[in-house]
Amino acid sequence: MSERVLEALRSKFGAAVMSTHSLHGDDTAVIEPSAWKDVCTFLRNDPQMSFDMLVDLCGVDYPSRSPRIEVVLHLYSIAKRHRIRLKTAVGDEDLVGCEVDSVTGLWPGANWFEREVFDLIGVRFTGHPDLRRILMYPEFEGHPLLKDYPADRTQPLVPYRTEAEAGVPLEKLAPFGPDEGMPFGRHNVRSGSFTSPSGKDNN
Amino acid sequence: MGELRHVTLDPAEGSGFATTKLNELLGWARKWSLFKYPFVTACCGMEFMALTSPRFDGTARFGAEAPRFSPRQSDLLWVVGTISQRQAPVLRRVYEQMMEPKWVLAFGTCASCGGFYDNYTTVPGIDKIIPCDVYVPGCPPRPEAVIDGLMLLQDKIARGDRTPGVVKPREDPAPGLVQLRRNKGVSA
Numbered sequence: 001m002s003e004r005v006l007e008a009l010r011s012k013f014g015a016a017v018m019s020t021h022s023l024h025g026d027d028t029a030v031i032e033p034s035a036w037k038d039v040c041t042f043l044r045n046d047p048q049m050s051f052d053m054l055v056d057l058c059g060v061d062y063p064s065r066s067p068r069i070e071v072v073l074h075l076y077s078i079a080k081r082h083r084i085r086l087k088t089a090v091g092d093e094d095l096v097g098c099e100v101d102s103v104t105g106l107w108p109g110a111n112w113f114e115r116e117v118f119d120l121i122g123v124r125f126t127g128h129p130d131l132r133r134i135l136m137y138p139e140f141e142g143h144p145l146l147k148d149y150p151a152d153r154t155q156p157l158v159p160y161r162t163e164a165e166a167g168v169p170l171e172k173l174a175p176f177g178p179d180e181g182m183p184f185g186r187h188n189v190r191s192g193s194f195t196s197p198s199g200k201d202n203n
Numbered sequence: 204m205g206e207l208r209h210v211t212l213d214p215a216e217g218s219g220f221a222t223t224k225l226n227e228l229l230g231w232a233r234k235w236s237l238f239k240y241p242f243v244t245a246c247c248g249m250e251f252m253a254l255t256s257p258r259f260d261g262t263a264r265f266g267a268e269a270p271r272f273s274p275r276q277s278d279l280l281w282v283v284g285t286i287s288q289r290q291a292p293v294l295r296r297v298y299e300q301m302m303e304p305k306w307v308l309a310f311g312t313c314a315s316c317g318g319f320y321d322n323y324t325t326v327p328g329i330d331k332i333i334p335c336d337v338y339v340p341g342c343p344p345r346p347e348a349v350i351d352g353l354m355l356l357q358d359k360i361a362r363g364d365r366t367p368g369v370v371k372p373r374e375d376p377a378p379g380l381v382q383l384r385r386n387k388g389v390s391a
């Protein structure tokens with residue numbers, strides 16, 4: 001349906017459109033990060049494109065890829081009734097260079113989406129008017145949706161009561177024994193090992 | 204109930220007196236006048252509404268109907284729903300603002316132990332930050348279970364007992380419906 005949008009992008013931006021595909025009718029263009037804002041401006045302002053609605057903006061962490069972080073933008077044109085998905089990839093393994101231009105100036109609704117991606121994934125949107133955490137608290141360290149954020153790491157704002165203080169056991173018990181139900185435990189993404197709630201490494 | 208030993212009543216006079224211990228009288232008075240502070244954060248709130256509405260009438264019957272939206276005027280803190288790490292200071296502060304004597308009821312699995320939110324964002328049970336008197340597990344708990352919890356709390360108040368209590372299911376609602384792979388050596 002919106003393959004002509006992809007066609008227009010390819011002809012106008014050339015090599016900055018790294019690849020395109022239309023899997024199951026979802027027209028997708030992978031964009032060079034440096035061209036992110038130009039492509040978005042074109043899609044928003046060109047009368048043939050007129051993407052006037054920002055549907056979604058999110059981030060994805062692919063720890064095995066380089067660049068590692070993917071930013072995904074979904075657009076829809078109410079006037080032309082076509083939609084497109086834009087992707088770009090930024091940041092190396094240590095999230096250096098994890099930056100992309102903000103599109104808040106084009107679609108004001110992108111403001112909180114970009115704050116969310118910054119909060120949970122760690123992408124810095126240059127030119128964003130108010131880039132700070134939106135879901136987690138300011139004291140939080142790190143970005144919890146990165147695959148290497150430890151699954152059992154919590155950062156309490158209120159220090160937990162000790163068992164001596166409470167006078168009762170506070171440990172959370174696994175609802176099943178080790179040989180029943182589903183396995184309760186943690187897979188480590190990096191090492192591939194599995195840790196059961198009792199702390200034993202089952203691998 | 205604390206034992207109110209009825210000693211004498213003269214019908215002609217229309218008056219009489221009863222004897223009891225002061226602690227028991229206080230406990231009896233407190234357990235029937237629990238002013239609640241509903242700290243409602245999540246889906247359990249719907250079940251809380253069902254509990255307090257006429258079909259179950261789960262609070263007015265026990266003298267715990269009147270809500271007070273100032274912690275300074277309430278004695279029972281209902282923690283209904285998931286408590287995130289970001290909300291924890293608020294809950295702690297609400298608890299600290301309440302006047303003694305005060306009690307806390309954890310409504311639902313999330314408030315009791317964090318439930319399945321075993322991650323960076325959720326407090327694994329409100330007892331990690333404030334003392335808790337009664338835990339009512341369930342996702343959400345049936346109103347009957349909450350009424351059990353409230354009666355358990357009343358019992359504790361009357362006895363002056365501050366050890367935490369858990370509402371246990373009275374019976375397995377559907378034996379055999381859910382089969383755990385318990386010690387059966389199931390091949391996957």
